[in-house]
Amino acid sequence: MTAKFKGAYGSGIEPLTYAGQNYMLVDRSLIPEIFQVLRNQEQFDYCVDITAVHYPQRERQFDVVWVLYSFARNERIRVKTQIVDGESVPSSVPIWAGANWLEREVFDMFGIKFDGHPDMKRILLPDGWKGHPLRKDYGILQQDNEWVQINLGIESGQ
Amino acid sequence: MTDPNTTLSHLDLADLATHEKPFLDANELVINMGPQHPATHGVLRVILRLDGEKVLGLECVIGYLHRGVEKIGEHRTYTMFNPYVDRMDYVAAVSNGLGYCETVEKLLHVEAPPRAQHVRVILTELNRIASHQLWLGTHALDIGAITPLFYTFRDREEILKIYEKYCGARLTTHAFRIGGLQYETYTGFEKEVKTFLNFFRPKIDEYEELLTTNRIWVERTKNVGAISAEDCIALGVTGPVLRASGVKWDLRKAQPYANYKNFDFGIPTGQNGDTYDRYLVRMAEMRQSVRIIEQAVDALPEGPIMAKVPKVMKPPVGEVYHSIEAPKGELGYFIVSDGSTQPYRVRVRPPSFVNLQALDLMCRGELVADVIAVIGTLDIVLGEVDR
Numbered sequence: 001m002t003a004k005f006k007g008a009y010g011s012g013i014e015p016l017t018y019a020g021q022n023y024m025l026v027d028r029s030l031i032p033e034i035f036q037v038l039r040n041q042e043q044f045d046y047c048v049d050i051t052a053v054h055y056p057q058r059e060r061q062f063d064v065v066w067v068l069y070s071f072a073r074n075e076r077i078r079v080k081t082q083i084v085d086g087e088s089v090p091s092s093v094p095i096w097a098g099a100n101w102l103e104r105e106v107f108d109m110f111g112i113k114f115d116g117h118p119d120m121k122r123i124l125l126p127d128g129w130k131g132h133p134l135r136k137d138y139g140i141l142q143q144d145n146e147w148v149q150i151n152l153g154i155e156s157g158q
Numbered sequence: 159m160t161d162p163n164t165t166l167s168h169l170d171l172a173d174l175a176t177h178e179k180p181f182l183d184a185n186e187l188v189i190n191m192g193p194q195h196p197a198t199h200g201v202l203r204v205i206l207r208l209d210g211e212k213v214l215g216l217e218c219v220i221g222y223l224h225r226g227v228e229k230i231g232e233h234r235t236y237t238m239f240n241p242y243v244d245r246m247d248y249v250a251a252v253s254n255g256l257g258y259c260e261t262v263e264k265l266l267h268v269e270a271p272p273r274a275q276h277v278r279v280i281l282t283e284l285n286r287i288a289s290h291q292l293w294l295g296t297h298a299l300d301i302g303a304i305t306p307l308f309y310t311f312r313d314r315e316e317i318l319k320i321y322e323k324y325c326g327a328r329l330t331t332h333a334f335r336i337g338g339l340q341y342e343t344y345t346g347f348e349k350e351v352k353t354f355l356n357f358f359r360p361k362i363d364e365y366e367e368l369l370t371t372n373r374i375w376v377e378r379t380k381n382v383g384a385i386s387a388e389d390c391i392a393l394g395v396t397g398p399v400l401r402a403s404g405v406k407w408d409l410r411k412a413q414p415y416a417n418y419k420n421f422d423f424g425i426p427t428g429q430n431g432d433t434y435d436r437y438l439v440r441m442a443e444m445r446q447s448v449r450i451i452e453q454a455v456d457a458l459p460e461g462p463i464m465a466k467v468p469k470v471m472k473p474p475v476g477e478v479y480h481s482i483e484a485p486k487g488e489l490g491y492f493i494v495s496d497g498s499t500q501p502y503r504v505r506v507r508p509p510s511f512v513n514l515q516a517l518d519l520m521c522r523g524e525l526v527a528d529v530i531a532v533i534g535t536l537d538i539v540l541g542e543v544d545r
Contacts, residue, residue, distance in 0.1 A: 018476045019264050045391050048481070049507040053494055067479050067492065067507070071391065071405070074412055078479060098394030101515050109228075124221035124544060133229055134503075140233050 001042065002077070005034070023078035031081055032090045035066075039095050044068040044077065047096035050103055052110045054136045061085045062112060066092070083112070091117040109134035126151070185209050193222050197300045197530045200540025204517075206529065213521045213529060218514060223544035231504030236262050236336060236471045239504065244330035246508060247542040249292050252285040252321075253484040255334045260415055261480040261491040262336045263465075265473035273461045274338035275417040279454045280351060281324070281333055282416070283447040287358070288317045289485035289537075290440045294365060297437075297534035301378045306368055313361050316354050323350070337467035348455050355448050355455075362444055369437070379433035383520040383532035386431060393519070394512045397487025399536060402439045403431030409483035416482075421453045433535040440537075472499055486510050486537055506545060510538040 002015030002024045012027035013034075026034055038044040048067040055061055060082040069076050083089060091114035092099045103114040104123040111132040113120060122129065128151075130144045141158060148157045187210075192203040201222035207214040227246060231239045243258045244251035256278055263269060270278070295310035318328040323344055325333050333339070369375045385395070387403040400407060408425045410418040426442030428435030473495040481490035487509030496502040513536050520532050 019267070019478050021478060023477075047394055048488065049479075049490055049492065049505070051492060051505040051507075053503045065492065067490070071407060076413075076479070096394070097392045098512060098515060101511065102394075105511075122221075124224045126221070133226060138229075140229060 001075075005037075009034075021076070021078070023080055025080050025082070028081045028083055028087070028089065031079075034079065035092055035095050038068060038077070038079070042070065043072040044070045045096075046071060047092065047099050047102070048076070050092075050099055050106055052106050052112055052134075054110060054134065056136045058082075059084065062087075062110065064089050064106070064112060088113040088115045090115050093117055108132070111135070186214065191529070193219070198533055198540075199296065199538060200543075202514075202533070202538070202540055202543070204529065204533075206526065208526065211525045211527075213524050213526065216518050216521055216529070218517060220511075220514070220540070220543050223540050225545065227545040228504050228506060231501055233500065235499045236473070236501060239501070240334075240336065241330070241332045243506070244332055245541060246506065246545055247289075247484065247486065247489075247510065247539045248330060249539055250285050250289040250485045251330045252281050252333050253289075253482065253489060255332065256282050256416065257480065257482040257484070257489045257491050259334045259336050260482065261478055261493050262471070262473065264478045264480055265476060265493060265495050266336070266467065266471065267474075268337055268465045268467055270338040270465055271462045272417065272459050274463045274465075276454050276458050277339055277343060277463070278334060279416050279418065279421070280451050280458075281321070281331075283451045283454070284317050284320065284351070284354075286447045286485045287444050288314050290444050291317075293440065293485075293534075293537045294437075297531075297537075298369065298375075300530050300534045301375070303369065303372075303375065306365060309361070309365060309368070313358060316357065320347075320350060320354065323347075335464070336471065338462070338464035340464075342463055348458060351451060351455050355452055359445075359448060362441060362448075366441060370441075376434065378528075378531060379437060379535075381430070382433045382528045383524060383535060384430055384432040385516060385520050389519060390431070390516070393516045395487070395516050397483070397485070397509055397513065397537075398436055398439045398443060399431075399487070399513055399516070401425065402428035402436040404429050409481060409488060413481075415480070418450075420457070421450045423447075423450050433531050436535045470499060472497060481507065484509055486539070486542070487513055508542040508545065510536075510540075510542040511545075514538050514543055 002022050006013050006015050012030045014025040016023050046069040048069050051065050053063040062083050064081050066079045091103060103117055106112050107120055108122040108124055109132055129147055131138055143157055187208045189206050191206055192198045193201045203219040205217045227242055230242055243254040246254055291310040291314045295307035298306035321331050322328050325331050325341055385403055387405050390400045390403045404427055406425050406427050423446045426439050428439050475495055475497045477494040479492045481488050489509055490507030492505035493501050494503040521529050
């Protein structure tokens with residue numbers, strides 16, 4: 001199926017396979033259209049997961065990954081796009097309502113904004129927290145000391 | 159920035175109010191439930207918008223148990239991270255371990271030997287029963303029935319004893335290793351598991367006798383928190399909740415992992431998608447688990463329990479998403495390897511986190527007391543929601 005997409009969209013899509021799992025690298029500009037096609041024509045009605053991976057040494061630092069599943073075809077596919085730091089991605093909440101919290105988590109952990117999301121705010125960390133922990137430049141011992149001091153009344157959470 | 163001195167943060171209230179009406183409409187009451195509330199099954203805070211007793215909408219505030227499991231994963235080797243996954247859904251630690259081990263095995267292109275796969279199925283299904291038992295006990299307790307809690311905990315103890323004998327731990331077992339198992343089963347393992355099955359089968363009837371036709375139970379659960387199959391799919395809800403809405407979908411059948419394809423079992427489904435149907439589905443699932451374990455014990459093959467796995471694991475560069483049917487729904491792992499000894503990225507797709515999103519929809523139009531029933535019936539574990 002990924003090959004079919006390649007035929008239709010050309011250079012914007014790169015179909016890939018690893019360990020028997022299909023995924024495709026999609027140009028960011030094609031994302032809304034591809035999702036519409038996947039949802040409405042290819043019956044990928046279940047958005048399993050949305051996540052991201054940070055590659056600080058790359059020019060386009062982030063991979064945003066969607067895992068989709070189709071009940072009708074019993075098939076899974078991953079869609080991946082690469083964005084630079086600060087760039088936003090179109091929200092898929094209008095297509096899959098379940099994307100809501102998943103997108104909020106990506107924002108919380110990576111600082112990637114989703115355009116058109118109804119409630120783009122942190123979900124796991126407190127609202128006033130500084131930094132996005134799953135970025136590679138956020139160290140494992142790093143924390144928002146100021147937040148801890150003000151809100152918990154202790155010097156450090158370490 | 160949130161003001162530290164207000165438990166009920168003004169930020170949240172303002173957010174809630176801007177959705178439809180101005181805050182403090184004369185008929186509207188906003189109340190805070192949790193985070194320390196016995197019926198939220200952990201540290202979950204729910205902000206309810208009420209019209210009298212009726213729920214107009216709610217917002218979940220989560221993250222109180224966030225420990226940064228995914229970040230920890232990036233700083234541990236593949237083997238070292240294995241015990242951490244047990245701490246997510248701590249009442250179904252074995253399932254978490256199975257998902258993680260299988261995902262790394264896929265990255266390494268190895269497969270656990272048949273005997274290991276069988277033992278994995280036995281332990282995982284025992285875990286499903288234990289998880290459902292804990293759910294039933296606490297859920298019934300929330301609604302007002304105390305007896306089931308004692309019954310289920312009494313019987314769950316037998317499963318924990320098997321775990322303790324097998325690997326020394328009762329709850330966070332770390333039972334599996336990447337590539338198979340560390341421990342061979344102890345002498346008399348098969349017999350003890352079978353004894354448990356024979357002991358447990360009539361116990362399910364006992365639970366059902368207490369509840370299934372109990373008038374109070376039926377009144378409190380029937381037509382409460384109903385959700386349609388379409389809404390479940392749109393929201394990504396999986397597991398018994400999805401099946402109770404009539405979708406016959408179980409990853410053990412749809413995309414078999416371990417060696418589930420060798421066993422004969424059914425997928426129980428409901429029709430109405432209400433709290434009562436979800437109860438029935440989970441009860442039926444326990445019976446199916448008993449069937450699976452029975453077949454697995456009978457057909458337990460001899461042979462090695464560990465595949466050839468290098469001592470220092472360096473999976474080739476690549477990425478894999480693999481998911482299993484945990485007691486709560488689809489539990490997925492997405493692991494990216496950069497060829498080093500540590501995963502470049504570990505993503506956990508927890509069923510409870512995604513299922514909890516449906517709480518708002520399920521509670522709208524219900525009474526405050528029903529919110530308790532719906533939280534219970536979703537069977538969330540906050541350790542997994544927050545990771």
